Amino acid sequence: MSENNANAAAEGNIFTVSKFNLWYGDHHALHNINMDIKEHTITALIGPSGCGKSTFIRNLNRMNDLIPSTKLEGSILYNNEELVNSDIDVSKLRKEVGMVFQKPNPFPMSIYDNIAYGPRTHGVRNRAKLDNLVTESLKSAAIYEEVKDRMSSSALGLSGGQQQRLCIARALAVQPRVLLMDEPTSALDPISTGKIEELAMQLKEKYTIVIVTHNMQQALRISDYTAFFLLGDLVEFGPTEKIFTKPEDKRTEDYITGRFG
Amino acid sequence: MFEAHKKIINTEKIAYWIFLVLGVMNVGFVLMICVYLLIAGTPAIVKVGPIDFLFGTTWASTAAQPKFGILPFILTSIYGTIGAIVIGLPLGFFSAVYLAKMASRKVKAVIEPMVDLLAGIPSVVYGFIGMLVLVPGIRALFGLPDGSGLLAAIIVLAIMILPSIIKVSITAIEAVPEEYTLGSLALGANKVETIFRVVVPAARSGISAAVVLGVGRAIGEAMAVMMVAGNAANMPDSLFQSVRFLTTAVASEMSYSSGLQREALFSIALVLFAFIMVINGILNMLLKKGIKR
Numbered sequence: 231m232s233e234n235n236a237n238a239a240a241e242g243n244i245f246t247v248s249k250f251n252l253w254y255g256d257h258h259a260l261h262n263i264n265m266d267i268k269e270h271t272i273t274a275l276i277g278p279s280g281c282g283k284s285t286f287i288r289n290l291n292r293m294n295d296l297i298p299s300t301k302l303e304g305s306i307l308y309n310n311e312e313l314v315n316s317d318i319d320v321s322k323l324r325k326e327v328g329m330v331f332q333k334p335n336p337f338p339m340s341i342y343d344n345i346a347y348g349p350r351t352h353g354v355r356n357r358a359k360l361d362n363l364v365t366e367s368l369k370s371a372a373i374y375e376e377v378k379d380r381m382s383s384s385a386l387g388l389s390g391g392q393q394q395r396l397c398i399a400r401a402l403a404v405q406p407r408v409l410l411m412d413e414p415t416s417a418l419d420p421i422s423t424g425k426i427e428e429l430a431m432q433l434k435e436k437y438t439i440v441i442v443t444h445n446m447q448q449a450l451r452i453s454d455y456t457a458f459f460l461l462g463d464l465v466e467f468g469p470t471e472k473i474f475t476k477p478e479d480k481r482t483e484d485y486i487t488g489r490f491g
Numbered sequence: 492m493f494e495a496h497k498k499i500i501n502t503e504k505i506a507y508w509i510f511l512v513l514g515v516m517n518v519g520f521v522l523m524i525c526v527y528l529l530i531a532g533t534p535a536i537v538k539v540g541p542i543d544f545l546f547g548t549t550w551a552s553t554a555a556q557p558k559f560g561i562l563p564f565i566l567t568s569i570y571g572t573i574g575a576i577v578i579g580l581p582l583g584f585f586s587a588v589y590l591a592k593m594a595s596r597k598v599k600a601v602i603e604p605m606v607d608l609l610a611g612i613p614s615v616v617y618g619f620i621g622m623l624v625l626v627p628g629i630r631a632l633f634g635l636p637d638g639s640g641l642l643a644a645i646i647v648l649a650i651m652i653l654p655s656i657i658k659v660s661i662t663a664i665e666a667v668p669e670e671y672t673l674g675s676l677a678l679g680a681n682k683v684e685t686i687f688r689v690v691v692p693a694a695r696s697g698i699s700a701a702v703v704l705g706v707g708r709a710i711g712e713a714m715a716v717m718m719v720a721g722n723a724a725n726m727p728d729s730l731f732q733s734v735r736f737l738t739t740a741v742a743s744e745m746s747y748s749s750g751l752q753r754e755a756l757f758s759i760a761l762v763l764f765a766f767i768m769v770i771n772g773i774l775n776m777l778l779k780k781g782i783k784r
Contacts, residue, residue: 320679322679324679328678335668335674337674337675338671347678347680347689348680351675351688401677404679
């Protein structure tokens with residue numbers, strides 16, 4: 231899997247966002263966002279509900295394409311390819327930039343078929359190769375031991391935390407470079423949350439992770455960089471340690487010290 | 492104060508009994524039909540002999556030496572229903588996929604009410620259009636002396652079952668959670684792959700319910716097929732054969748029948764009823780399975 235990540239983009243930035251604006255109809259939802267996301271790091275997007283962080287993350291794999299009457303301006307470079315209003319192959323982009331959602335969403339099929347779905351979609355038919363991909367993905371998502379004896383039973387029978395790790399395994403099975411996580415633990419109990427956080431920290435060796443979270447402690451625990459969004463503005467972006475200890479903006483300080491949010 | 496309370500209880504009690512009676516009446520109707528059909532339908536089967544009745548290939552109810560074999564009707568009903576499903580299912584299924592997942596809101600707003608309208612058209616109108624358009628069309632297309640027959644009936648039935656297949660399939664497809672679609676797209680699958688590999692499999696119990704519902708409608712339809720099937724009691728050897736369905740066999744002779752002939756018609760109704768019961772049983776099973784999942 232690692233040869234996929236070998237050719238890093240210039241200066242180690244996998245995403246370069248500059249002067250990015252987004253409108254839903256007349257609503258100007260994101261204002262002039264500038265942000266570099268470095269390879270093999272975890273970048274946390276924090277901020278109160280409705281601040282635009284989930285909207286923003288969906289532009290990194292073009293999932294915002296699904297929402298009608300969206301207007302975009304500016305630039306997001308992924309691996310030096312323009313994503314904004316460009317004519318790229320979104321299937322290929324989404325294969326490289328995987329996504330894990332807030333609510334675990336395994337397909338109503340067997341555990342094996344869930345993981346094999348992505349590779350099959352991208353043309354892998356060889357049984358041995360599929361078996362290997364499934365096993366490796368489940369191992370990488372730290373769920374293999376729990377499901378190895380029931381690969382053919384329905385994924386819907388797993389617990390919420392297991393389902394979420396299965397979804398991470400499913401995303402890993404197409405051998406992405408980036409994993410976008412949109413509040414992946416907000417529907418989970420603390421123990422499952424801990425497992426996902428631990429997993430995220432392991433995964434950054436091979437992948438780049440961008441995670442949206444409501445939980446500031448989570449951002450502090452696992453991320454290398456933190457971006458604070460407020461009402462569609464990127465208020466502050468920098469190393470997590472600095473954001474949480476010496477924030478430059480008064481609003482960031484107020485938010486992380488719990489004065490609003 | 493207490494009196495007012497008492498009054499409420501009284502109205503509730505009255506309402507309870509009214510609804511109970513209404514509910515029981517429904518069950519009563521079904522039971523009555525069942526019992527009556529059994530009583531009225533059994534004698535002829537016994538007199539003719541169950542084997543001769545069900546598997547006899549000749550129906551000559553008014554001959555000097557009458558014969559009551561209903562295999563032609565049974566086979567016609569089965570062939571006609573299968574034919575209607577073979578044509579109607581893909582048509583209805585793909586329409587449903589299109590309407591539920593691909594059509595723009597405007598297109599959907601035009602087509603969906605039309606599908607509803609299709610369901611509301613009386614069957615005699617279908618038969619009428621079939622007689623005026625379909626039958627002459629088949630006659631001209633295949634160079635036959637008469638266009639009415641099994642094929643015409645199949646096509647009319649296929650169109651008649653479309654609305655139920657489309658409506659039930661749409662409901663089933665739309666009930667599939669949006670998260671499945673998002674999950675699939677996020678893995679790099681395109682829209683068509685997502686629909687056919689995730690959404691449709693997730694909706695399969697509802698879609699099979701649509702099929703069974705269509706089967707039920709097709710096998711129970713009488714008027715429209717009577718007008719286009721030619722209505723002769725032949726074995727359905729070819730698509731152009733003039734044939735009689737179980738339903739039309741009952742309908743076409745009932746008005747002038749008597750004696751054993753009349754009893755045999757009741758027996759045909761009983762056989763039809765048995766078919767419908769089995770189909771409904773399957774339908775209920777599928778729907779229950781869908782809810783469980």
